[in-house]
Structures are given as C-alpha cells and as structure tokens.
Amino acid sequence: VVIAIDGPAGAGKSSIARALALELGFTYLDSGAMYRAVALDAREREADPAAVAAQLRITLDGERVLLDGREVSAAIRSPEISQAASRVAADPRVRAAMVALQRRMLATGDWVAEGRDIGTVVAPEAELKVFLTASPAERARRRAADLGADPGTVLAEQTIRDQRDLTRAHSPLQAAPDSVVLDTTELGFEEVVRRVAELARERLRGRSGAT
C-alpha cells in the first residue's frame, strides 16, 4: 500500500507524512532527502550529479539519512543544499535514477511517501494521493519557525525554489488529477493529520472490502 503526500516546500508534508506513518504503522519515505543527498554528494566530490545519482549509496533509517554509512541528516538541510537539491532535481537523469530507486523501495510493504511527484510519477497507483498546500507566506512562516530563521529570507529563498520546482521541464510540481487537495493555511497540524488519516482509513477499508 502506498499513500502519496505531495506539495510545495513548507506545506507540512514531512511532519504530516511522519505522523500519518506512525499512526497507520506504515514506513515513511522522504524522497526529498534523496535529492538532497545527491546534491550533497555531488558537491563534496565535485562530481556530475547524474553519475552520483546512478550509484547513490543512501540509507534512510527512521529520522537519519546515511550516505555511504556516514550520517548527513543535518548537512542535507542547509540552505545551500536546499537550493542545490532543487537544481539537481531538474536533471532528468537524476530524476530517472531516483524514481527507479523509490519504486523499488515502494514495491514491498506499506508506505507513506512524501515528495513532489509521488502521486504523478513514482506511484501513480497509490491508494491515496494527498496534495498539501498553504499560502507562500504561511509556508515561509512555518519553515522560519522550524529553522529559527528570518521569515523574509526564508520566503525569498522559498520563492526561487517554488519557481524552479513548478516550471522545470521534467515532472514539475503539480497535483495528480485524482489527488485530494488540502490547503492547510488555516488548519492546525493535528487537524490535518486527523483529516488525512481519516481519508487513508476510508481508502483502506474500501480496498479490503473490494477483495
């Protein structure tokens, strides 16, 4: 079973997807961490991101992200790597490698997978697709609070990344036609988790009833 949570940066995908996975007893997949790991590895080795992506040795272990066995959970969250990740994610060769890796992971077990293209490209057969959004100002406010950063700076950086993610030629960020779009600008965290969990349970019930 796959539950896809897509949407722009700062819409609350990670925290919602994590909470949902915990509640349902599913495994959480942070696909953005994979693009970030490619960006970090390519930068450190001054290598072509596509070559790095083709042989990425990444382990996603709960909260921890390991690159070749080395913990990079904090290093991949820096503002520099955020921008670099958004650039490498526009490279179709990097995307092809990541999508293949993600599909292999999702092929067995029960997952809550979070990203930009899970419902559209990686797992179009997902049992439930949720597209989380919020106003740009609210998304920047939340991320600034998380990072302890200045909201204005975060908004400026977020606008550049949004623009790149939305307009790239390959798998631009867009809601799958069969996704449930949820605008969280006015909703609290618990409320969003409650609504998404309810949708997931409905779909899972429908599924077991059909077999």
Ligand code: DC
């Ligand atoms: O979700 P995030 O901020 O950690 O993602 C980092 C970058 O990777 C972001 O700019 C968009 C890109 N990304 C993507 O293109 N496809 C995904 N499935 C996940 C992330």
